[in-house]
Amino acid sequence: MEFQTTLGSEVTFAGMGVHTGVKSRLTLCPAPSGSGLKFKRVDLPGQPIIVPTAPRMNGVHRCTRLGTDEVSVSTVEHVVAALRGMEVDNCLLLVDGPEVPILDGSAAEFVQKIQAAGVVEQDSPRRVLQIMEPVWVSQDHKHLVALPSDELRISFTFTNDKKHKALSDQFAEFVVTPAVFAEEIAPARTMGWISEIEELRRRGLIQGGSMDIAVVMSQDAILTPLRFPDELVRHKILDLIGDMGLLGHLHAHIIAVRAGHQINAMLAEKISSSVESYIYSRP
Numbered sequence: 001m002e003f004q005t006t007l008g009s010e011v012t013f014a015g016m017g018v019h020t021g022v023k024s025r026l027t028l029c030p031a032p033s034g035s036g037l038k039f040k041r042v043d044l045p046g047q048p049i050i051v052p053t054a055p056r057m058n059g060v061h062r063c064t065r066l067g068t069d070e071v072s073v074s075t076v077e078h079v080v081a082a083l084r085g086m087e088v089d090n091c092l093l094l095v096d097g098p099e100v101p102i103l104d105g106s107a108a109e110f111v112q113k114i115q116a117a118g119v120v121e122q123d124s125p126r127r128v129l130q131i132m133e134p135v136w137v138s139q140d141h142k143h144l145v146a147l148p149s150d151e152l153r154i155s156f157t158f159t160n161d162k163k164h165k166a167l168s169d170q171f172a173e174f175v176v177t178p179a180v181f182a183e184e185i186a187p188a189r190t191m192g193w194i195s196e197i198e199e200l201r202r203r204g205l206i207q208g209g210s211m212d213i214a215v216v217m218s219q220d221a222i223l224t225p226l227r228f229p230d231e232l233v234r235h236k237i238l239d240l241i242g243d244m245g246l247l248g249h250l251h252a253h254i255i256a257v258r259a260g261h262q263i264n265a266m267l268a269e270k271i272s273s274s275v276e277s278y279i280y281s282r283p
């Protein structure tokens, strides 16, 4: 039997949100069995709790936002991916602003601190979200298929449709275990355009020549040394793990072609709409 887990101790992160430019602190706290992943906006009156459920997930622009127009938290996907990737079932995430810090644009620091805090077993059996039949969504030329599986496997195809000179088509496939997540997926950073970085610098939100919040691209080149030749598709897998991780501890083989946050949210909604019949306690 697999048991639920939480963190061995609290860990804290601080930094800027890449979309709002607002600095925030994020503290991951141990949480009781059965509580799942929940955010708490500690800067707002009454410290409202935001529970990640797929129907309330909004794919906006290039990040995933939870909550309502009044009470929300943005860019949750990298920290949720880190918690799911490291198989942490229960965690209370305290955040004192509207957006999770971007850090270096990857999940590496989240994983390092989760490993340092330790992942500890609790006394209840783990609940696994297991799909029983194929579920799929398509939008334009983007496709996501979730097949029944007794593990989380992701097969992702990125196609260089805009013919960027420094990019190529990329394919990667991983069975997501904590070791694979920590070594192969978590270090992959988000991509950002040099124009976006210059805008953040113009607004005084990042230091001098700092470009260490993303892999920075111009119209015809990649300006940041890469951590993996296929860092782009690995980060897309990271985002997909985070977006699907909002549903729970998912076992499925997800085949993704050109997927992004918007279609990820559509698949998550479709899976969660029949969630009653899909959840079971793993024997």
Ligand SMILES: [Zn+2]
Residues within 6 Å of the ligand: 077, 078, 190, 235, 238, 239
């Ligand atoms: Zn991302």
